[in-house]
Amino acid sequence: MSVNANSQTERRIVFLVLLLAVALPLIFPIGWKTEVSGYTKMAWNLIESTPDSVVVIFSFDYDPSTMTELQPMAEAMLEHAFSRNHKVLAMALWPQGAQMAEQAFAEAKKAYPDKAYGVDYINMGYKVAGIVAIQAMGRSMAEVFPTDQRGIKYQEIPMLKNIRTLKDIAYINSLSSGTPGIKEWVMAGRDAYGTPVTGGTTAVSAPGFFPYVNSQKQLHGMLGGLKAASEYEVLIGKIGSATTKMDAQSIAHLLILIFIAVGNVKAFRARRRRDAI
């Protein structure tokens, strides 16, 4: 067998083992515990310490391609906001975000069935133009959102009767998988209008946003990937979809570490053989 065919076979074995390593813990959960990180706790603290009956923004800046990571975060944070009696204004800087918001509300309402549309939560839908739209919200919310997703006029929505600009919002929570998203909220929402911003993002994007969690409080904590979503579920005492997936995630990470070690040993031995010739 040639070297190429050999490496092809090895690759397929790696894929197969990885598939099993992810599938088996989903079928037979192990129940490993998740440690809560500082950044997740900061995000939780912001929601926990905000007084009740205030209006907050949940911005659904993602689409179905990243919902495995972001939807559990959205649901956990939404349930936490409902438990604190915050009135949630959902919006989206991504076209399909409005549908993600509907799904998150439907899930959160299972735990809080008495929450009423227009009184405790509202879905304002998708808004085009990213940072420009956020800046406009700093001048007039009613101009940016003449109606909600269902066509109800801004002035007729009970929970928004005292909300004129972004400054009247207690905090912004952006669930974001790219641009526009959490960065635009930091730049326009936090740095221009002073409204506290927290949020969650995909694991790929997380390292790029960590510098905003700093002494200037550009971000009040941040959730990065499925791991952080499961941490948030621990904080609100819920065994949600992120928690059940973490066993598979942990096993897969262990396996990849082993593969990296084996790959390095093989490369090292191959180099020694080459040098000996």
Next chain:
Amino acid sequence: MSFAGTFGLWMAVFFTFSIFSFLYKDNPFYKFAEQVFVGLSAAYWLVYLYYSIMLPNLFSKLISDFKGNLILLIPAALGIMMLMRIIPKTQWISRFPIAIMIGTSAGISMVRYAKSDLLSQISATMINPFAAVSVSAVIGNFLLIIGTICGVYFFYFSKKQEGLSAVPSKLGIWFLMISFGASFGYTVMARISLLIGRLEFILKDWLHIIK
């Protein structure tokens, strides 16, 4: 489940397996799934953006109150000018809306980026390292200051970095490499999450093995 729901579920399963089949080797199922995905995405977005942007922001407003929304004719004209790219002879017309877009974006972003990515980030690094509640936080503050200075110094190319002046640069490389390693770790986590999402769909929605 309705017929449409069942049909959709089986289609999703078929396309999931077709895409995964590439891991074995390139094959017609993978190619078919890939091309359907590209075509379907383009068509879906065209329709979706028409109904979520063009219709509510332009056509509906012009139909309901044409005189009151005359200003909307300007972006409409710019949009049509952008489409002129399709015809080679009129391609030059599209340069105007592109220039306006780039100019406007740069103007809006410049101030915001300067504040958020430059001034606030510099301020965030100018901290008293000892003003922390725990020893680990003090160490973290020192690492933040040293890492930032050395990382930036690595990109100082106006003077050859040798001898003593090369030390912070080498330290900077270490910080950069560690940050790249962390990014790689997060990328792995994200990709595994995507795999978990697909397998959850197969095991839960299709096979009903898990709840």
